[in-house]
Structure formats: C-alpha cells, structure tokens
Amino acid sequence: MSSFNLNVNGAVHAVDLDDNTPLLWALRDTLGLVGTKYGCGIGECGACTVLLDGEAxxxxxxxxxxxxxxKVTTIEGLARGGKLTAVQQAWCKLDVPQCGYCQGGQILCATALLAAKPRPTDADIDSAMSGNFCRCASYTRIRQAIHAAAGQPTAAS
Amino acid sequence: MSVPSPSVAPVLDRRGFIKIGALAGGGLLVGTYFRFGAASALAETAPAAVASFAPNAFISIAANGTVTLIAPNSEMGQGAKTALPMIIAEELDVPWDKVTISQGDLNPAYGRQAAVGSGSTPGNYGPLRQAGATARAMLVEAAAQTWGVPAAECTTENGAVLHRASGRHLGYGELAAKAATLPVPADVALKDPNDFKLLGTRVPGVDNEKIVTGQALFGIDQTLPGMVYAAYVKCPVFGGKVASANVDEVKKLPGVRDAFVLDGINGLTPGVAVVAGSTWLAFTAAQKLKIQWDQGPGVSQGSEAMAKQAEAFGQADPGAAVPAGATAIEAAYHYPFLAHATLEPQNCTALFKNGVMEMWCPTQVPSAGQRSVTQGLGLAARDVVVHVTRLGGGFGRRGSNEFSLEVAAIAKRLEGTPVKLTWMREHDFAHDNYRSNGWHFFRAGLDSAGKVVALHDSFVKMQGGPGDMTGGGFPFNAVPGSQVQSNKLSGTIPTGYWRAPGDNGNTWATQSFVDELAHAAGRDPIDFTLGLLAAVPGAGAPGGPAGARGGRGGGGFVPAKMEAVLKLAAEKAGWGKKLPRGQGQGFAITHTNNAYVAVVADVTVSQQGVLRIQKLTAVVDAGLIVNLSSAEAQVQGAMLDGISAAWFQKITIEAGAAAQVNYDDYPLLRIDNAPPAVEVNFVKSIAPPTGLGEPGLPPAAPAICNAIFAATGKRIRTLPIADQDLKWA
Known part of the structure; x- marks a missing residue:
C-alpha cells in the first residue's frame, strides 16, 4: 500500500492503494468515477481511455x-461548468452512441486528436481512433461527429 | 425531454416498483392496459389507489404538466429507450422535449419485457399506441366535460386539449385530476399513421448527454453504500466442476473479504467466488486461486473433431438427384463459433436483506434473470426485485442471465452487504453462449438454360440452441423439390442467441452459394436472383405490408417486397459497372425478423490480398420507421457487425474450452477497417414496423464475400475471411 495524490479533473485526491493498482480501478472503485470503463484489461479495446496531460x-x-x-482528465471532467465541449455536443447531436459503453473513451481520444490536429482528415481520424473499439460499430457517425466538431475549441487543449 | 437520474440509494421496498402511482399533486396515472395472466406477486402488492386509475402503466401526467413515459424494454444500443416512448408520445400528442423517460424495471404491468428477436418495436407498437391514445381520449373527455361541449369538437396538440370553436384550451396537467376520475374507454381511435408528426423523424437517444459526460448508467456502474466486489471463476472446460480450491489461502490475501466454492445450486455453473474491497483486488485474488477441476467428459471436445464429424454427415447425405442433362454444382461452406464479446463484460449487482433479493441487472430479459434466482435460491418471485440498467451491448448475450444467479448466490451468503459481480474479460470469452458453428454441404443442378432445377443442403451444427435451417426460406422456396437435411453434432458447447440467430451464418452460406450458381450459369447475379424470386410461390402478388404479420420470425415472405428492395439497391449502388480486376461489387438479400434487406458492397482487394470495403449500400423495408436516427444507426451497425464477425472472428474449441480469451485474439472491426461510405435507404411505408436491430446483419458478410469473388475470382467458403489468402496475380 502506498499513498498517492491523484490529480483528477482539476482536483487532488489522496488515495491509499497498492502501487500496482491500475488507474482505471482507482478511478472507478475508489473515486467513484465510473465513466471510465473496463473492457479488456489488456489495453486492446480503449474503453478505459483517459487524458494524461492531454494525451489519450x-x-x-x-x-x-x-x-x-x-493531470488526469476523465470523461466526467471534460465538460466545464455544465457546458458540453464541441466534441460532446457533436456526439449528442449526431446521435453517435448506440449502447454507449465505449463512447467516453472515443470522445476523449477524439478530443486529444482535435487538440493536436484541429482539422483532421479521415485518414488522421482512422489513425488516431483505431485503438478504440466500438462493438456496436458506430464508426460512420464517429467520423462525422469528429468532422462536425473540428475547428472548434476543445476543453482539454 | 429529460431523463431522471437513477436513484442511488436502494429502495428495498416492494412498493417501490409501483410508487410511480402515488404521484404528488393528484396526477393521472393510467395503469396497464393489458394484464399478464395470473398477476405476479409484485402486482398483488399494488395499492388499491393505483389499480383504480388504471388501464395502463406507461404514462403518468402530474398536475404540473410533467409527463413521464415508461420505456418498458431494455436499452442495449438498439434505441428502445427512445423509440418506445416516442410511440406513446405520438398518440398522446405531447411535445417530445417536454417528456421525461423512465426505464421500466421488471414489472408484469409492462407486458413482455424481452429485448430479443428485434421484437421490442413490433411487439410494443400496437399496445403503446393504444396506451397513448387511451390517455389522450380521457384527457379530451375531461376537457369536454369541463367546458360542456361534445368531445368530438375537441382536438389535441402539444400537450393540451383545444376547443377551436370557442378558442379555449387546457393543458394536460390541468386536466389530470379530472381525467383520473373518468372510466377508461375500452376502444379508442388511433391516429392515421399518415398524420404522425414525431414518428419517422430523427430523435437522438434519451441518454446521450449522460453517456457523453460519463454518468452512471450501465450495470457495471452501479454503486451502493458498503458495496463489495466479486469475481467468480468457473471451469474453462464446459461442464466441469470444482474438485478443490485453495480458498483458505486466498481469503488471507490483502483486501479479500471472502472466498468460497458454490455448487449444488439449481441452474448455477459451479465455481469459486472471491469477494474483495475492489474489482481489481477481486480479479487479482481470483488469479491466485489454485483450483483442481473435475473437467468431466467435455474435455475431449475440439473444433477439429467437430469438423470431421460434420464432414462425415455431409458425405453420408446423398444430396439432390440432379436431372439428366443438368450440371451438378457442389460446394461446402463453414462458419465457426462466435462470441458475443459485448464491450461491457457480464456483471450484476445484488443486495439480500430482510428476505428480499434486490438486483440491478443489465439484462435483455429481466424476467428470465428473476426466474433463475427464484429457482436457484428458492425465493418467491415477490422477493426478487429486478431493476433494469442500461446494457453495454446485448447482441443476444444478455438474454441468458447466469450473472444474475451467480451474484444472487454470493449476495445471499453475504446477507446485508451489497455485492457487484464483474466477469473478467477472459471469463466472459470462456463462458459465453456462443453462436453455433455450422456447415452447409450444398448440391444443386443447373439446366442448360441456367435454371436451378435441383437444390439440396445438408446442414450441420452443434446440438442445442437456435440457428436451425428450415427448408421454406429463400432460395429453397424457389426450387420445387428442394430439400434441407439437418444434422447435429454431439457435444456440450453452450450455444445461444447471437444477433440474427440462424440467419447470421446461414444467410452468408446460402447467399454465397446462389452467387456461385449465378456465375456458373453465366448470368448477372442480380438478374439471376430476380429470376429465382419470380419462381417463389406467390411471386407477382403485392402481398401485405412488410410488418403486417407483426411479431418476430421470418414468416410471410413476400417475393415482391424482396424484389423491390433488391432493384432499388442495385440502382442506388450503381450495380453493373465494369470494374478492373481487384475491384468488385457483390450483393446479398435477407428476410429477417419480417424486414426485407438488400445490401450491395463495393470492395477492393490489392494483389497482395489486402481487403478494403469501399462502400455499403443498403435498402431496407422495415415497415414504418419509428426513429429514423436509431433505425439508420442499427442498419449501419448491424452491417458492420456482420462484417466484423465474418472478417476477423472465430472461437475454436481446444480440449473442451474456448481457445480465444481476449480481444487480442478475437479482434473487432476497428475504425480504420470500417468502410468510408455506408448508405442506408428505407422504403417509405406506413405498415406496422418490423424489428430492426438484426435484419441489417445477415446480408453484409455474403455481400462482401461475393464482392471479393467479383474482384479476385476467389470464393470464400470458410470464415473468417482473415484466415483466407486473398492474393491474386
């Protein structure tokens, strides 16, 4: 057991956990931030994506x-003061989510992409987003939503 | 429109189920319009006040005008939580942005709560229209009595009743108290579907804002005060049991609260439960279990032996007698077992207290989960309370509810402490109810004019579960004397419902073989299929509307509808272009869950064998479209799901266990392999809607495989495609 001061969504949380505890489980089971999802446990599916100093x-x-x-940003910390980011708004408007389980990770990954490349091509999107599975295969709308949000400010940039 | 936050504190009050009846401010609650058989224990606890209001349970209107609509079926991405209340809102004439949607927990008052077989929309369309129209009629009557005018002079609009002649209007909230005193009319007029304003429009999912802000919605997100976390380890060999386990050692690990063997519970697969202070601690402790398994006879099973058994069945079958002068065409097709691989692993949360098991279940069929608990643990149905959470994918997986009984058995031992059971991903792959494997040994005869004069299919699959072939479907119904012979493999691999059961593999095989026949006959494949459709009995008749027969299943095939979607798909996709080698178009059709779907695929295959899907064009006749946004998303997603499975996925059985344990050896389609263009067209229709969660899936894989053949001359007869060499020179 060790003490950690985790900087999550702009607040510092003191937690006492085993050194090897993955951030995923500290977020979900210790801090109650369940928006970060468990999918595979081996870094294959992307459901657990967070931003670490802005990187997905x-x-x-x-x-x-x-x-x-x-600095850790989870999906709960993206909207500031109740205002959805351009990416979140595009996701809602274009009705991207089907089951929705992967979408927090998708949105954070898209946020990091747009911060680095404000006007991504389809190829940029495919390359940046290919680490995030969508089991419902909402990929057509994910591409559309990223284009819709492109060129607008991202909260995490 | 708003969605209430899920209550965090457990209710543990049987009346909590029907508390919606006790609305503040003397609101109107229209109770259930149809009641199910013998009322369950839960219904018996309903206070008399609710029953007296009551022809249906889906609508409540408070005096302040708040309208709450119930979504009776589980939401797993298919859009039921949005589409079903839309049907009520349409007939009730309330503005969508003013209604609140509440997910229905398990309650007999909501009718058949089974989100399976693409049945949620067709099964609820009639009853929910009736529910909305009944409430609307009572509100109109209340206004008419208030004003002393005939009800026939009153109309409704945007949540209010209007009397245009006198310019008066009253909001539904103002009328709620009076409407609640009126008798429930037995028969009310429904709207003319041509007058629908809400149905057929694009309405974003009601939970979208919660999803994009990461709020707790899913089963795995449930958190209760004092909750502990469980893992449950079962024998990887199907049918195996625990002989012994080092539970005393594991109990001593840091953070572990308990570890024990569960066996001898009716319906429960035996295993070892580990309970700890976090999911991570439960998982890591579970990995330290040393379990001696009694593997049982299932350990002798393997995919290779199954293939041999299937071949033997195929060879023992004489096949079709091909008439003299006709050419015999034979081909063998095989598809493997598939896992559901829902991204949210199986999980469930339960608290056993004061004799009541209260549960939070991500399930497609909550009553089945409840039944497994009552039967396994000897509890009465009234004492098993089931809340329905959002599901992180279903695809048929969550129609079976092993997780419900597992967590309930653990919770019963830890009386008074809430428990969340989460399956490790590896356990989720190891303990699925897989899509059955299947083999088709086809034999057909083509006469000199290229007409199919004989057709025989010797079909083999794992015993049990769905997925059987019947002889009545297309193309067998187009060939007089055609036959389907079915044989089953012996074995104990658990199989179950996987999106578009049966059709998900069989349509691939039959639609690929029809393409083979077309090429053998030297005909354009679409012309060839249109010729076969013309030979189906009943061809040429317009038939009924796509959904006229309602319900599920594939009954009532109308060849003219199939022909219409196929012709339109050919037109939309620009079928028949002359393409260079390495590029190809293919198509396939299906009649699944009463919907008619044609898909045209455009692919390229490089000389090195790299497949790219350039475009998918779908035309769908699914009757009336309820929510255009989710309908389109379902067809897009179903097509890509079918392609994902056919391209990359297989579960193989080695020594009685699944060989694939995680997504690294069971890959899903990623965005970089998703086609850049996916076009979905719906045939305009006011016929009752069919389901739409599944019908887009079956034709996608054969369309791709037929396009690969057109591009390369290579016929894919074994899935997945990724195992095949697509190189060409």
Missing part, C-alpha cells in the same frame, strides 16, 4: 506509480 492513454494498464503527478 489507456488506464487499465497504467499503474498509479506511473501516473505520478500528471
């Missing part, structure tokens, strides 16, 4: 030891 990373294989003092 998979939290299921990221131990607390490695998180250190990095």
């Amino acid at each position: 990373v998979k939290s299921c294989g990221l131990s607390l030891k490695k998180v250190g003092s990095a």
Whole structure:
C-alpha cells in the first residue's frame, strides 16, 4: 500500500492503494468515477481511455506509480461548468452512441486528436481512433461527429 | 425531454416498483392496459389507489404538466429507450422535449419485457399506441366535460386539449385530476399513421448527454453504500466442476473479504467466488486461486473433431438427384463459433436483506434473470426485485442471465452487504453462449438454360440452441423439390442467441452459394436472383405490408417486397459497372425478423490480398420507421457487425474450452477497417414496423464475400475471411 495524490479533473485526491493498482480501478472503485470503463484489461479495446496531460492513454494498464503527478482528465471532467465541449455536443447531436459503453473513451481520444490536429482528415481520424473499439460499430457517425466538431475549441487543449 | 437520474440509494421496498402511482399533486396515472395472466406477486402488492386509475402503466401526467413515459424494454444500443416512448408520445400528442423517460424495471404491468428477436418495436407498437391514445381520449373527455361541449369538437396538440370553436384550451396537467376520475374507454381511435408528426423523424437517444459526460448508467456502474466486489471463476472446460480450491489461502490475501466454492445450486455453473474491497483486488485474488477441476467428459471436445464429424454427415447425405442433362454444382461452406464479446463484460449487482433479493441487472430479459434466482435460491418471485440498467451491448448475450444467479448466490451468503459481480474479460470469452458453428454441404443442378432445377443442403451444427435451417426460406422456396437435411453434432458447447440467430451464418452460406450458381450459369447475379424470386410461390402478388404479420420470425415472405428492395439497391449502388480486376461489387438479400434487406458492397482487394470495403449500400423495408436516427444507426451497425464477425472472428474449441480469451485474439472491426461510405435507404411505408436491430446483419458478410469473388475470382467458403489468402496475380 502506498499513498498517492491523484490529480483528477482539476482536483487532488489522496488515495491509499497498492502501487500496482491500475488507474482505471482507482478511478472507478475508489473515486467513484465510473465513466471510465473496463473492457479488456489488456489495453486492446480503449474503453478505459483517459487524458494524461492531454494525451489519450489507456488506464487499465497504467499503474498509479506511473501516473505520478500528471493531470488526469476523465470523461466526467471534460465538460466545464455544465457546458458540453464541441466534441460532446457533436456526439449528442449526431446521435453517435448506440449502447454507449465505449463512447467516453472515443470522445476523449477524439478530443486529444482535435487538440493536436484541429482539422483532421479521415485518414488522421482512422489513425488516431483505431485503438478504440466500438462493438456496436458506430464508426460512420464517429467520423462525422469528429468532422462536425473540428475547428472548434476543445476543453482539454 | 429529460431523463431522471437513477436513484442511488436502494429502495428495498416492494412498493417501490409501483410508487410511480402515488404521484404528488393528484396526477393521472393510467395503469396497464393489458394484464399478464395470473398477476405476479409484485402486482398483488399494488395499492388499491393505483389499480383504480388504471388501464395502463406507461404514462403518468402530474398536475404540473410533467409527463413521464415508461420505456418498458431494455436499452442495449438498439434505441428502445427512445423509440418506445416516442410511440406513446405520438398518440398522446405531447411535445417530445417536454417528456421525461423512465426505464421500466421488471414489472408484469409492462407486458413482455424481452429485448430479443428485434421484437421490442413490433411487439410494443400496437399496445403503446393504444396506451397513448387511451390517455389522450380521457384527457379530451375531461376537457369536454369541463367546458360542456361534445368531445368530438375537441382536438389535441402539444400537450393540451383545444376547443377551436370557442378558442379555449387546457393543458394536460390541468386536466389530470379530472381525467383520473373518468372510466377508461375500452376502444379508442388511433391516429392515421399518415398524420404522425414525431414518428419517422430523427430523435437522438434519451441518454446521450449522460453517456457523453460519463454518468452512471450501465450495470457495471452501479454503486451502493458498503458495496463489495466479486469475481467468480468457473471451469474453462464446459461442464466441469470444482474438485478443490485453495480458498483458505486466498481469503488471507490483502483486501479479500471472502472466498468460497458454490455448487449444488439449481441452474448455477459451479465455481469459486472471491469477494474483495475492489474489482481489481477481486480479479487479482481470483488469479491466485489454485483450483483442481473435475473437467468431466467435455474435455475431449475440439473444433477439429467437430469438423470431421460434420464432414462425415455431409458425405453420408446423398444430396439432390440432379436431372439428366443438368450440371451438378457442389460446394461446402463453414462458419465457426462466435462470441458475443459485448464491450461491457457480464456483471450484476445484488443486495439480500430482510428476505428480499434486490438486483440491478443489465439484462435483455429481466424476467428470465428473476426466474433463475427464484429457482436457484428458492425465493418467491415477490422477493426478487429486478431493476433494469442500461446494457453495454446485448447482441443476444444478455438474454441468458447466469450473472444474475451467480451474484444472487454470493449476495445471499453475504446477507446485508451489497455485492457487484464483474466477469473478467477472459471469463466472459470462456463462458459465453456462443453462436453455433455450422456447415452447409450444398448440391444443386443447373439446366442448360441456367435454371436451378435441383437444390439440396445438408446442414450441420452443434446440438442445442437456435440457428436451425428450415427448408421454406429463400432460395429453397424457389426450387420445387428442394430439400434441407439437418444434422447435429454431439457435444456440450453452450450455444445461444447471437444477433440474427440462424440467419447470421446461414444467410452468408446460402447467399454465397446462389452467387456461385449465378456465375456458373453465366448470368448477372442480380438478374439471376430476380429470376429465382419470380419462381417463389406467390411471386407477382403485392402481398401485405412488410410488418403486417407483426411479431418476430421470418414468416410471410413476400417475393415482391424482396424484389423491390433488391432493384432499388442495385440502382442506388450503381450495380453493373465494369470494374478492373481487384475491384468488385457483390450483393446479398435477407428476410429477417419480417424486414426485407438488400445490401450491395463495393470492395477492393490489392494483389497482395489486402481487403478494403469501399462502400455499403443498403435498402431496407422495415415497415414504418419509428426513429429514423436509431433505425439508420442499427442498419449501419448491424452491417458492420456482420462484417466484423465474418472478417476477423472465430472461437475454436481446444480440449473442451474456448481457445480465444481476449480481444487480442478475437479482434473487432476497428475504425480504420470500417468502410468510408455506408448508405442506408428505407422504403417509405406506413405498415406496422418490423424489428430492426438484426435484419441489417445477415446480408453484409455474403455481400462482401461475393464482392471479393467479383474482384479476385476467389470464393470464400470458410470464415473468417482473415484466415483466407486473398492474393491474386
């Protein structure tokens, strides 16, 4: 057991957990931030994607030891003051979610992409988003929503 | 439109189910319009006040005008939580942006709560229209009495009753108290579907805002005060049991609260439960279990032996007698077992307290989960309360409810403590109810004019579960004297419902073989299929509307409807273009869950064998479209799901267990392999809607495989495609 000060969504949380605990489970079971999802536990599906200092990373294989003092943004922390980001708005408007389970990870990944490339091509999107499964295969609308949100400010940028 | 937040605190009050009846402010609650058989224990606890209001349970209107509509069936991405209340709102004439949607928990008052077989919309369309129209009629009557005018002079609009002659109007909230005192009319007029304003439009999912902000919705998100976390480990060999396990050792691990063997419970697969302070601790402790399994006879099963058994069945079958002068065409097709691989792994949460098991279940069929618990643990139905959460994917997986009984058995031992059971992904792959494997040994005869004069299919699958072939479907119904012979493999691999059961594999095989016949006959494949459709008895008759027969299943095939969607798909896709080698078009059709679907695929295959799907064009006749947005999404997603499975996926059985344990060896389609263009067209119709969660799936894979043949001359007769060499020179 070790003590960690996790910087999540702009607040610092002191937690006492085993060093090897993946960030995913600290978020879900300790901090109650269940928007970050468990899918595979091996970094294959992307459901557990969070932003670490603005970079999209998979939290299921990221131990607390490695998180250190990095700023973690989860899907709960994307909208500020109740205002959805352009990406979140596009997701709602274009009705991207089917079951919705992967969409938090998709949105965070898209947010990181748009911060790096405000006007991505389809090829940019495919390359940046191919680490995130959608079991419902909502890919057609994911592409549309990223284009719709392109060029607009992203909260995490 | 708004969606209430799920209540966090457990209710643990049987009356909690029907508390919606006790609305503040003297609201109108229209109770259930149809009641199911013998009322269940839950219904018996309903306070008399509710019953007295009551012809249906789907609508409540508060005095302040708040309209709450119940979504009776589970939401797993198919859009039922939005589409079903839309049907009520249409007939009730309330503005969509003003209604609140509430997910119905298990309650007999809501009718058949089974989100299976693409049945939610066709099964609820009539009853929910009736529910909305009944409430509307009572509100009109209340206004008419208030004003002293004939009801026939009153109309409704946007949640209010109007009397145009006198310019008066009253909101539904203002009329609720009076309407609640009126008798429930037995027979009310429904709208003319041509006058629908809401149905057929694009309405975004009611939970979208919660999804994009990561709020707790899914089964796996349930959190209760004092909750503990469980894992449950079963024998990887199907049918195996626990001989012994080091539970005392595991109990001593940090953070572990308990570990025990569960066996001898009716309906429960035996295993070892580990209960800990977090999911992670439960998973890591479960990995430290040393279990001696009694594997049982199932350990001798393997995919290779099954293939040999299937071949033997095929060879023992004489096949069709091909008439003299006709050419015999034979081909063998095989598809493997598939896992459902829902992205949310199976899970369930339960609390056993004061003799009541209260549960939060991500299930497609909540009554089946309840039944497994009552039968397994000897509880009365009234003492098993089932809340329905959102499902992180269903695809048929969550029609079976092993997780419900597993968590209930654990919760019963930990009386008073809430437990969340989460299956590790590896356990989810190891303990699925798989889509059955299947083999088709086809034999057909083509006469000198290229007409199919004989057709025989010797079909083999794992015993049990759905997926049987019947002889009556297309193309067998187009060939007089055609036969389908079915044989089953012996074995104990659990099989179950997987999106578009039966059709998901059999349509691939039959539609690929029809394409083979077309090429053998030297005919354009679409012309060839149109010729076969013209030979189906009843061809040429317009038939009824697509959904006229309602319900599920594939009964009532109308060849003219199939022909119409196919012709339109050919037109929309620009069928018949002369393409260079390496590019190809293919198509396939299906009649699934009463919907008619034609899909044309455009693919390219590089000389190195790299497949790219360039475009999918679908035309669908599914009767009236309820929600255009989710209908389109379902067809897009179903096609890609079919392609994902056919391209990449297989479960193989080795030594009685599934060989694939996680997504790294069971890949899903990723965005970089998704086609850049996916076009979905619906035939305009006011016929009652068919289901739409499944029909888009079956034709996608054969359309791709037929397009690969057109591009390369390579016929895919074994799935997945990824195992085949597509190189050409």
